[in-house]
Each structure stands twice: as C-alpha cells, then as structure tokens.
Amino acid sequence: MATLTAARRLVVKIGSALLVDRNSGDLRAEWLHSLAADVAWLKGLGMDVILVSSGSIALGRGVLGLPRTALPLEQSQAAAAVGQIRLARAYEEALAPHRITTAQVLVTLEDSEDRRRYLNSRATLETLLGLGAVPIVNENDTVATDEIRYGDNDRLAAQIAVTVGADQLILLSDVDGFYTGNPSDDPEATRFDVIDRITPEIVAMAGDAGSGLSKGGMKTKLMAAQMATAGGCAMAITEGSPLNPLKTLENGANCTWFTATLDPQAARKRWIAAMKPRGEITVDAGAARALEGGKSLLPAGVTSVTGDFGRGDPVAILGPDGRRLGQGLCRYTGNEARAIRGRQSSDIEATLGYPGRAALIHRDDMAL
Numbered sequence: 449m450a451t452l453t454a455a456r457r458l459v460v461k462i463g464s465a466l467l468v469d470r471n472s473g474d475l476r477a478e479w480l481h482s483l484a485a486d487v488a489w490l491k492g493l494g495m496d497v498i499l500v501s502s503g504s505i506a507l508g509r510g511v512l513g514l515p516r517t518a519l520p521l522e523q524s525q526a527a528a529a530v531g532q533i534r535l536a537r538a539y540e541e542a543l544a545p546h547r548i549t550t551a552q553v554l555v556t557l558e559d560s561e562d563r564r565r566y567l568n569s570r571a572t573l574e575t576l577l578g579l580g581a582v583p584i585v586n587e588n589d590t591v592a593t594d595e596i597r598y599g600d601n602d603r604l605a606a607q608i609a610v611t612v613g614a615d616q617l618i619l620l621s622d623v624d625g626f627y628t629g630n631p632s633d634d635p636e637a638t639r640f641d642v643i644d645r646i647t648p649e650i651v652a653m654a655g656d657a658g659s660g661l662s663k664g665g666m667k668t669k670l671m672a673a674q675m676a677t678a679g680g681c682a683m684a685i686t687e688g689s690p691l692n693p694l695k696t697l698e699n700g701a702n703c704t705w706f707t708a709t710l711d712p713q714a715a716r717k718r719w720i721a722a723m724k725p726r727g728e729i730t731v732d733a734g735a736a737r738a739l740e741g742g743k744s745l746l747p748a749g750v751t752s753v754t755g756d757f758g759r760g761d762p763v764a765i766l767g768p769d770g771r772r773l774g775q776g777l778c779r780y781t782g783n784e785a786r787a788i789r790g791r792q793s794s795d796i797e798a799t800l801g802y803p804g805r806a807a808l809i810h811r812d813d814m815a816l
Contacts (some may be wrong), residue, residue, distance in 0.1 A: 450682045450705050452698040455616040457496040457712075459570040459575070459681075460487075461605035462620050464502040466688045473510025475534070479691060480542045487582060488546035494578045498540070498612065500605040504531035532586065539584045549581040554588035555604070563760030566611065567777065567813075569716075571805075573612050582702035606672035610679030613812070617676045618697065619669055620688025625704035626666065628653050640704045641780045646674055673706040680715030682708045713812070721815035723762035725775050727755020727782050729808070730766045739765070739773060739816060744807035747796065750789040757782045765809070765816075774816035776809035 452458070462483070469476055487497050505524055508531025509516070514523055536552045543550050553576075555569060577584050585608055587601065602619060608783040629637035643650060654666040669685055676683040686703035690696045691715060697703060710718070731739070737750025745765065757763055759781050765773045785808060788799050793806040 450616065450619070450707065452616065452684075452694060453490075453493060453495075455490075455495055455614075457498075457612060457614040457616075459500060459609040459612070459614045459617045460616065460620060461500045461601055463601070463622065463690065464506040465622055466620055466693075467501065467538075468506040468510075473506065475507065475538055477538075477542075479689075480538060482691040483693060484539075484542035484546060484548075486692050487543065490694065491546075491548065491580075491582070496578070496587060496612075496614075498573065498583045498608060498614070500601055500608055501535065501539070502586070502601050503530045504535045504586055507531035507534045517526060523526070528588075533755070535586070537575075539582075543582060549579075550625065551576050551581045551583045553583045553585045555585060555608075556588050562787040563777070564758065567779065568758045570611050573608070577612070589779045590710065593761040600668045602668045602672040603675065606675040606679075606681075606697060609676050609681045609683075609813055610716075611711075613716060614681050615705060615708075615712055617672070617681050618640035618694065619672065619683065619685045620693050621685050622664075622687065622689065623670070623685070624687040625685050626650075626653075626669070626706075630666075639702065643673075643704060643706050646670065646677070646706070677683060677706050678709045678715065679719075680708045680710040680712035682706060717815040720762065720776060720813065721774070723775070725755075725764040726761040727753065727756035727763045727778075728766055729753050729763050729778070729785065730770070731768070731773070732746070733768050736767045739814070742811060744811045745776070745809040745814070746793055746806065747788040747791050747808050748793070750785070750808060753782060753785040753789055755782050759784075763809075765814070774814060776814035778809055779805045779813075780808060 467476055467480060490497055505527045507781050508527030508529065512527055514527055519527065540550045553573065563591065573583055587604055595632055595753050605617055605619065625636040625639040626643065627639050631637040651670060654670040671746050673683045683706040684703045686697050729750055730752040731749045732744065737746060739745060755763065757778060758778055759779060762775050763778045764775045784800060789794050791799055796804040
C-alpha cells in the first residue's frame with residue numbers, strides 16, 4: 449500500500465464542504481490552518497505540493513447574499529469572482545506563517561484540451577514548483593460555461609496530477625474510501641483498502657454521477673482514478689474533515705488507494721510516443737548524442753524542419769542519417785522552428801522578435 453511520505457510530487461484536492469461551513473457560509477479557518485501545517489510538513493520532507501481547491505462559489509455566494517440553492521450561470525460566475533479573491537487570500541494567510549509562497553492558478557477544460565494551453569499550464573506549474581511555491585488551482589468559474597467546464601474538481605485534480613507528473617493524488621472527501629455500495633443506503637457495503645485494477649465490476653459499484661455522498665458522487669472520483677492511474681499517479685480517497693487531514697492519512701486513517709502500474713514519467717512518454725506526428729525535425733550528430741544522453745533538443749542542433757505544425761504538436765525527431773530517434777512535443781510552431789534552426793538559444797529573441805524558451809523540445813516532452 450502506498451504511503452503519503454513516499455511521494456515526490458503530491459496533488460491534494462479539497463472540496464467546498466471542507467473549507468466552507470454549510471450553514472454560515474464562513475471559512476473553516478481552523479481546519480485550513482491545520483491543512484497548511486500539513487503542507488509545510490510535507491514540503492519540509494522535500495515534496496512538491498499542489499492544492500486543487502473548491503470553495504470560491506461557496507464563499508462568494510455568502511458575501512453576495514445569494515441563496516444556498518442551485519444558482520443560474522451568471523450568479524455562479526459572480527459568486528466565483530468574489531469568492532476567488534477570498535479563497536486566494538485565505539490560503540495565502542494560512543501558509544504565510546510557514547514561509548510558503550502561494551500562487552493562484554485558474555484553469556478551464558479548454559486549457560487541457562488545447563496543446564498550446566496545456567504546455568503553458570504545465571510550464572507555469574513547473575516553474576512555480578521549482579521556485580518553491582504552492583500553486584492553488586481552481587476551475588475558472590468566472591468565465592467557464594457548461595461547454596468548457598470540468599464540472600467537478602475530482603477530474604480537474606486528476607488532470608493537474610497528470611499534467612505535472614505527480615506520483616500521488618489525494619482526494620479529501622466526505623467519505624473515507626471507495627465502497628462496494630453507498631454505505632448510507634447499504635449497511636452491508638464494505639470499503640476497499642486497495643484497488644489495483646478498475647474493472648467493470650468496480651465501475652458498476654460507483655453508481656450514477658449524482659448518487660454519491662459528495663458533489664459528483666463516486667462516479668467522478670472513479671473517473672479521476674482512471675485518469676490518474678493511467679498517467680502513472682496513485683490516488684487515494686479519504687475523509688478530509690479531521691484537523692491535519694494529511695497527517696491523519698499518513699498515520700493510518702481509513703482510505704482507498706488506487707495503484708498505478710507505471711511511474712508518471714514513463715506513462716507520459718508512452719502517451720507522447722503514441723501520438724501521430726505532425727512534422728519532422730532533423731538533428732545533427734552532436735544533438736543526436738545529446739538526446740541519447742537525456743538532454744533537451746536545442747535549436748542549435750537542428751538542421752531541417754518539415755511540416756506545418758502548431759506549438760505543442762507532436763513531431764518526429766530524425767538523426768543526420770534520417771533514422772527516427774523518437775518524437776516529442778515542440779515548443780514552437782513549424783514556421784518558428786524553421787526560423788531558429790541552427791541558432792543559439794540566446795539568439796531566439798532577436799530572430800523571432802520576442803523571448804522564447806531555450807529548448808525546442810524539452811526532454812520531459814520527448815519519447816526516444
């Protein structure tokens with residue numbers, strides 16, 4: 449069974465009911481400060497931590513005096529606009545005593561479906577983590593419509609976990625794991641400690657999307673588990689209401705772990721290798737040796753570029769003899785790549801007229 453402290457990079461999803469009192473609409477400050485202490489403890493162990501947090505609409509609707517019932521889209525977006533400020537401030541104030549910098553990252557479903565936006569999101573999150581910050585990610589409810597919404601933060605958290613190559617995802621929920629049935633309806637329902645494979649029988653146990661104990665129900669949590677584990681990320685469902693919920697989990701709290709068969713990097717490279725290339729980049733002998741040594745592909749080592757591809761599209765990488773070395777996600781369009789081929793990274797801005805990334809294809813976005 450996985451242990452929390454074994455993670456190198458951790459994503460934690462926090463539901464609205466954990467952060468906001470259902471009756472008063474006020475922030476549950478004591479609980480949030482206990483979570484902040486847990487985050488500081490994990491970062492002290494050398495771990496990267498990302499929080500995927502609900503709560504903006506729940507906080508904003510109380511400030512605006514909106515009813516607790518389902519809101520029309522415009523009122524939900526207005527509540528989110530007010531609540532996002534308060535949510536970000538609450539996390540900042542909770543983590544500041546631990547000398548942890550927070551960052552707000554707002555995303556929509558389009559950001560993961562569009563490769564250019566996906567690469568931008570990934571680069572931003574990687575940079576924030578590299579600088580020691582804790583990103584607070586939420587769906588951008590102020591602009592998202594039903595057509596571009598995730599609709600639940602379980603799947604959003606799984607997408608973020610896969611995007612950043614996390615090895616563990618924790619869903620802090622109002623239920624302490626995945627059961628054979630709804631335990632509030634079925635006294636015979638039993639909890640799984642570990643699920644190694646999500647079978648059709650397991651899927652049937654999840655029921656309908658709206659029938660679970662929390663928003664979206666167990667169905668969305670299972671969908672999150674399928675997404676996360678396919679990306680090499682183990683996932684746990686555990687009850688989040690106790691103070692210090694992450695330490696409580698590490699100390700043996702009830703939960704269900706969904707195991708991953710691949711590590712995140714291997715899963716990502718398999719995904720990249722399975723894509724259909726949109727173009728070809730030929731490299732010289734020096735660049736080929738550098739790639740084989742695990743380096744990123746720099747423009748200086750490129751001899752030719754073919755194809756009309758966009759930023760983030762997969763391209764085949766060919767050696768000087770035309771032999772296919774692998775493929776990767778290019779950080780430039782085909783026209784941009786042709787313009788900077790053979791040039792030093794320091795010359796990119798002068799060539800294109802704007803600053804660019806040093807690598808044409810980063811080693812993390814490459815499958816050889």
